[in-house]
Amino acid sequence: MHDAFGRDVTYLRLSVTDLCNCRCVYCMPACGVPRLRHEDVLTFEQMQEIVAVAASLGVRKVRLTGGEPLVRRGIVDLVRMVADVPGVEEVDMTTNATLLAPVAADLRAAGLTRLNVSLDTLDGARYRKITRTGTLEDALAGLAAAREAGFSGTKVNCVLLGGINQDELRPLAELARGSDLCVRFIELMPMGACAAWPRERFLPADAVLKAVPELVPADATASGVAQLYRAPGWRGTVGLIRPMTHRFCGQCNRIRVTADGRLKPCLHSAQEVDLRGLSGEELVRAVARGIAEKPGRHHMDMGHASQTPRAMSQIGG
Secondary structure, three states: OEOOOOOEOOEEEEEOOOOOOOOOOOOOOOOOOOOOOHHHOOOHHHHHHHHHHHHHOOOOEEEEEOOOHHHOOOHHHHHHHHHOOOOOOEEEEEEOOOOOOOOHHHHHHHOOOEEEEEOOOOOHHHHHHHHOOOOHHHHHHHHHHHHHOOOOOOEEEEEEOOOOOHHHHHHHHHHHOOOOOEEEEEEOOOOHHHHHOOHHHOOOOHHHHHHOOOOEEOOHHHOOOOEEEEOOOOOOEEEEEOOOOOOOHHHOOEEEEOOOOEEEOOOOOOOOEEOOOOOHHHHHHHHHHHHHOOOOOOOOEOOEOOOOOOOHHHHOO
16 A cells, blocks of 8 residues: 555554563663553554554564564464464564573464564663663573574664764674674664763764775665665674654655554554554455555654653564
8 A cells, every 4th residue: 555655555563461571771761661451551462453454454574563562472473473474474573582582482373474683783781771671691592593583684773872882883793794694783763761962862873884895885785774874794684773864754664563452553653543442344444544644754853852751662663
């Protein structure tokens, strides 16, 4: 299904929980966010029905997000349920990987196609400072388990944090030297508490090219929202995601559904379509309306914060 601007919407990001075992400084407050009531969180059956409706309207890729999706009990079963939906060709997951090692093989067997792993530093003390509760060793163990389980093309997502991790841009990029990883650097966005952060925290993605000058543009056709680069002799790639300095809204093909059943046509818009309690043709019409009402672009920049009232952890990124 196409939106009002002719974009073919084929990608659904589905938040399966508002909970997370970490408290990343750019994602949620140290105390966390108000927990949803159990009865307000979508059941697996409701999620599967939403995915089925989205697939009937042209969605082919589903990404499970959170919070942290691995804290949701029965997540392997949900992966299997989503993978079984007719029309769904790819089921991915974004995770901090700290809980991944014990379940990586099961997720792969259930039909999970690919993983995105959030990793903003390779320094243990700094990892603890950024995540407030996480352990770098657990995240690296999760990455290793993913590789052993047969996952390939794993993406490592690193948020650029000026004055915090900018001295690690080369070491992080070099994770792609000897593996098929795609290490993606994401510009920090003024959402939630970040909107009041000092300007020096917002590091442009070009800082990566200065830190690793041997990077050259790679095949643009496979980049999605990221501009891909390679370095001579490296197996993997480096991606730059520029929501602040280079808008990619014109190619946006995604919608989002929150754990409490709200369809967000745009990450940075306050607009939401309530899907709770809907089924059948009512649900089809609501999802179609959400797709049709996708805005042409976000209006976020250094002078204008994101318009969404939710924290990033409540949307799923």
